[in-house]
Amino acid sequence: MYDIAIIGAGVIGSAVARELSRYKLKILVLEKELDACVGTSKANSGIVHAGYDPEKHTLMAKLNADGNKAYDKLAKELSVPFKRNGSLVVAFDDEQLAHIMKLYERGIENGIPKLRIIGHAELLKLEPNINPEAKGALLAETAGVVDPMLLTISLLENAVMNGAECKFDFEVKSITPENGGYTLKSDTESVSAKFVVNAGGVYSDKINDMVAPPRFKVNPRRGHYFLLDKSEEGIVKHTVFPCPTKIGKGILVAPTAHGNIILGPASDDIDDRENLGTSEDCLNLVRKGARLLVAKATTRNAIRVFAGMRAEPDTDDFIIEEAKGAKNFLNIAGIKSPGLTAMPAIAEYAVNLLKDMGLSLEKNKKFNPIVERSLFIDLSEKEQAKLIKKNPLYGRIICRCENITEGDIVDAVNRPMGATTVDGVKRRCRAGMGRCQGGFCGPKVQEILSRELNKPLDSVVLEKKSSFILTGKTK
Amino acid sequence: MKNYDIVVIGGGPAGLAAAIEAKKQGIKKVLVIERDIELGGILQQCIHNGFGVHIFKEELTGPEYAQRYINMAREENIELLMDTIVTSITKDKRVRATNCGGILDIQAKAIVLTMGCRERTRGACAIPGDRPSGVLTAGAAQRFINIEGYNVGKKVIILGAGDIGMIMARRIVLEGGEVIAVLARGNIVKGLTRNIVQCLDHYNIPLLMNHNIIEIKGKERMTSVVVAQTDERKDVIPGTEKEYECDTLLLSVGLIPENELSRQAGIIIDRKTSGPVVNESMETSVEGIFASGNVVHVHDVVDFVTEESCRAGRNAARYVKGEISAESEAMNVVVSGGLSYCVPHKIRLSAMPDKMDLFLRVEDIYPEAKIVIKNQGKELARFKKTHLTPGEMIKQTVVKALFKDCKGDLEITLEVEGGKK
Numbered sequence: 001m002y003d004i005a006i007i008g009a010g011v012i013g014s015a016v017a018r019e020l021s022r023y024k025l026k027i028l029v030l031e032k033e034l035d036a037c038v039g040t041s042k043a044n045s046g047i048v049h050a051g052y053d054p055e056k057h058t059l060m061a062k063l064n065a066d067g068n069k070a071y072d073k074l075a076k077e078l079s080v081p082f083k084r085n086g087s088l089v090v091a092f093d094d095e096q097l098a099h100i101m102k103l104y105e106r107g108i109e110n111g112i113p114k115l116r117i118i119g120h121a122e123l124l125k126l127e128p129n130i131n132p133e134a135k136g137a138l139l140a141e142t143a144g145v146v147d148p149m150l151l152t153i154s155l156l157e158n159a160v161m162n163g164a165e166c167k168f169d170f171e172v173k174s175i176t177p178e179n180g181g182y183t184l185k186s187d188t189e190s191v192s193a194k195f196v197v198n199a200g201g202v203y204s205d206k207i208n209d210m211v212a213p214p215r216f217k218v219n220p221r222r223g224h225y226f227l228l229d230k231s232e233e234g235i236v237k238h239t240v241f242p243c244p245t246k247i248g249k250g251i252l253v254a255p256t257a258h259g260n261i262i263l264g265p266a267s268d269d270i271d272d273r274e275n276l277g278t279s280e281d282c283l284n285l286v287r288k289g290a291r292l293l294v295a296k297a298t299t300r301n302a303i304r305v306f307a308g309m310r311a312e313p314d315t316d317d318f319i320i321e322e323a324k325g326a327k328n329f330l331n332i333a334g335i336k337s338p339g340l341t342a343m344p345a346i347a348e349y350a351v352n353l354l355k356d357m358g359l360s361l362e363k364n365k366k367f368n369p370i371v372e373r374s375l376f377i378d379l380s381e382k383e384q385a386k387l388i389k390k391n392p393l394y395g396r397i398i399c400r401c402e403n404i405t406e407g408d409i410v411d412a413v414n415r416p417m418g419a420t421t422v423d424g425v426k427r428r429c430r431a432g433m434g435r436c437q438g439g440f441c442g443p444k445v446q447e448i449l450s451r452e453l454n455k456p457l458d459s460v461v462l463e464k465k466s467s468f469i470l471t472g473k474t475k
Numbered sequence: 476m477k478n479y480d481i482v483v484i485g486g487g488p489a490g491l492a493a494a495i496e497a498k499k500q501g502i503k504k505v506l507v508i509e510r511d512i513e514l515g516g517i518l519q520q521c522i523h524n525g526f527g528v529h530i531f532k533e534e535l536t537g538p539e540y541a542q543r544y545i546n547m548a549r550e551e552n553i554e555l556l557m558d559t560i561v562t563s564i565t566k567d568k569r570v571r572a573t574n575c576g577g578i579l580d581i582q583a584k585a586i587v588l589t590m591g592c593r594e595r596t597r598g599a600c601a602i603p604g605d606r607p608s609g610v611l612t613a614g615a616a617q618r619f620i621n622i623e624g625y626n627v628g629k630k631v632i633i634l635g636a637g638d639i640g641m642i643m644a645r646r647i648v649l650e651g652g653e654v655i656a657v658l659a660r661g662n663i664v665k666g667l668t669r670n671i672v673q674c675l676d677h678y679n680i681p682l683l684m685n686h687n688i689i690e691i692k693g694k695e696r697m698t699s700v701v702v703a704q705t706d707e708r709k710d711v712i713p714g715t716e717k718e719y720e721c722d723t724l725l726l727s728v729g730l731i732p733e734n735e736l737s738r739q740a741g742i743i744i745d746r747k748t749s750g751p752v753v754n755e756s757m758e759t760s761v762e763g764i765f766a767s768g769n770v771v772h773v774h775d776v777v778d779f780v781t782e783e784s785c786r787a788g789r790n791a792a793r794y795v796k797g798e799i800s801a802e803s804e805a806m807n808v809v810v811s812g813g814l815s816y817c818v819p820h821k822i823r824l825s826a827m828p829d830k831m832d833l834f835l836r837v838e839d840i841y842p843e844a845k846i847v848i849k850n851q852g853k854e855l856a857r858f859k860k861t862h863l864t865p866g867e868m869i870k871q872t873v874v875k876a877l878f879k880d881c882k883g884d885l886e887i888t889l890e891v892e893g894g895k896k
Contacts, residue, residue, distance in 0.1 A: 277606075277690070279603050393575070395573050396558060439593060439594050470619060473625055
């Protein structure tokens with residue numbers, strides 16, 4: 001029996017797993033997909049918010065502020081790109097100016113440092129490409145951008161390095177209390193654990209309902225994005241938001257942690273929790289919204305469009321508490337924006353709750369918080385030359401857009417909790433994430449996966465279990 | 476630091492032709508750097524025939540055409556570096572490359588850029604819908620089928636009536652797959668007429684004009700697409716939507732010259748062609764850096780790539796030997812009236828040979844038209860043309876004597892009789 005089972009290998013489940021791996025515990029992470037970071041965590045803005053948005057005294061406000069502060073250390077430990085590029089909420093009229101003033105005040109109440117209201121002239125000096133009709137903005141210097149995919153994968157990889165176990169392709173179909181713990185079953189397997197953490201994202205309400213009376217509902221909300229080519233780098237340096245509305249923070253224009261530009265999201269509420277499709281109407285909303293903020297933010301050099309799923313709770317706050325009537329079963333649900341930002345604080349908060357619930361926490365003295373990872377392209381010339389000498393595969397560039405070498409890809413496959421799918425390689429080392437979107441390197445990545453995992457080329461999938469790329473040999 | 480007279484970046488048909496020609500002009504140290512493990516570029520996966528009609532008066536396959544130039548390159552003792560990728564070039568012609576042996580720093584006297592082009596992807600044209608597997612570019616599918624020996628799908632729809640799309644339609648049928656249709660996104664087929672006949676008509680593959688894909692469906696592997704008719708503005712006509720069950724969508728929606736290295740060196744790029752602005756010698760805006768083939772503008776026939784690249788190689792050699800005087804002023808070539816571009820973009824009379832080819836493309840279909848060349852309002856020449864279409868590049872030979880007293884811009888325009896089709 002495991003001490004604790006965590007349902008869901010998104011950013012929250014992975015962070016909780018890592019936090020728990022600091023202690024001597026038998027930890028199991030269950031994920032219905034073939035890899036970590038295949039749901040909400042893979043498709044979002046990648047923004048680390050400053051913390052002026054959530055209403056005072058909410059869990060969101062507290063965890064946002066604490067989470068933001070934890071990012072420098074966390075990103076460094078996990079070798080994940082993170083930049084505090086600052087954010088701007090731009091106002092175009094007096095009403096909006098009043099609104100950003102309100103955000104400023106809320107930020108002060110939430111204890112957010114380095115907030116400032118700036119006027120037209122300073123705004124245009126900071127961001128020369130911004131719509132010159134802007135009157136002013138709220139500048140939040142502590143806001144940042146992170147690679148949410150590499151972050152999620154690194155969190156879980158680190159947990160695995162420190163002894164946690166993962167089961168992929170394990171969709172929890174039932175949970176039953178048994179022997180003072182719980183038995184969790186998929187269609188083919190069964191595991192048991194004394195404690196359970198529900199980090200099931202858009203399915204977290206359904207998972208709660210397997211053991212407890214319904215208490216909350218998660219409404220799936222899609223967000224549409226455009227990702228622009230790195231040739232557009234520099235059109236904005238800050239994360240630029242319009243004034244927020246009731247349904248969200250609006251369509252932003254921001255640099256990504258890797259130097260692309262991201263536009264979005266345009267949101268719509270849908271019923272199907274698996275519907276990650278994009279719609280022309282929403283894409284047009286993004287096009288329009290982005291141009292309004294920054295005229296240069298056109299989609300002429302778009303390299304990808306995508307939609308992400310957000311777990312919108314019907315409560316107005318994160319739900320982090322023991323399930324009613326289900327002892328030792330912790331819900332971490334409704335983690336909408338700023339969930340990514342709050343993640344480090346959520347993990348810590350959750351572990352404290354588990355301790356209060358009776359989970360015994362004895363320090364794992366061997367815990368190593370560091371994930372070492374470097375891509376060939378990010379090394380100095382000297383280091384590059386040395387690396388090629390040591391392993392010639394680092395001299396062969398496979399992804400020409402992002403300059404990712406065969407050595408990088410082999411490492412992505414063979415490191416702890418390595419990639420088993422083409423998208424898994426992409427999220428670990430960026431091969432296929434550039435302007436040709438894997439047009440050139442896709443077949444080669446597939447070959448490397450096939451070779452390293454010792455399985456037939458046509459059994460390699462894109463992301464999900466049946467997402468086959470090839471359909472058998474030619475005549 | 477290694478020193479070479481000429482470094483050619485890219486060992487496809489353009490690079491090989493440029494290198495061979497430079498060597499023939501007496502240049503000693505010529506190096507070709509190719510990122511793939513073999514030379515020949517994209518020709519190696521083009522196993523259909525039709526290559527070499529102009530140059531060899533034969534219908535060769537892609538690999539056969541490539542092999543002739545690979546053999547010539549070896550006979551000329553050109554240094555060929557495969558499995559090596561150039562990561563940066565500078566204005567003063569320093570080249571940095573990487574391979575399994577390490578990092579190479581090279582100083583060249585001249586560079587020829589022949590990196591070719593890449594395919595536009597689903598992301599670049601923002602096709603809405605799910606993101607299943609089974610959506611890939613026609614070229615990637617061609618590589619899987621012809622090089623790796625694997626099929627990419629059983630029931631296929633192809634978006635874009637470009638040459639690769641049509642060729643792949645036939646290829647899939649030959650492998651036992653079904654091709655539902657090839658969709659053209661406007662009323663113009665971007666590919667060659669011979670491919671419509673040989674690849675679609677002969678295999679009863681429907682070609683649907685004025686159609687587009689408005690949604691891709693499938694959570695894991697693709698299951699269907701929604702297709703709709705479009706009007707003359709390429710907007711969807713409501714009520715014409717139709718869903719087709721299929722497991723694969725191939726995209727043949729355009730090619731983009733690969734100029735990331737060119738931009739690094741500060742070379743000026745033409746927005747129309749997405750390639751470097753070049754002069755009569757195929758020299759870019761940076762002195763001593765030449766370019767040819769699909770990196771300059773997307774060709775439809777490899778023979779023309781070869782011819783253009785011979786010109787680039789010859790002039791790179793002349794540059795190294797100090798035979799090009801860059802003193803005379805260049806005339807800008809300005810196109811209008813239904814012409815979309817002309818390569819070269821600039822002509823220096825002092826460096827122009829007695830006879831030279833202009834490569835032009837039209838924006839629409841014209842059954843009959845005249846290409847008129849003017850300078851300062853004065854007509855210099857007119858050439859009658861028939862069956863002009865955007866899918867087929869026009870090669871127009873001009874003689875130097877024509878431009879004897881020209882000053883300022885050279886204007887090239889299209890005079891249409893009987894209107895456009």
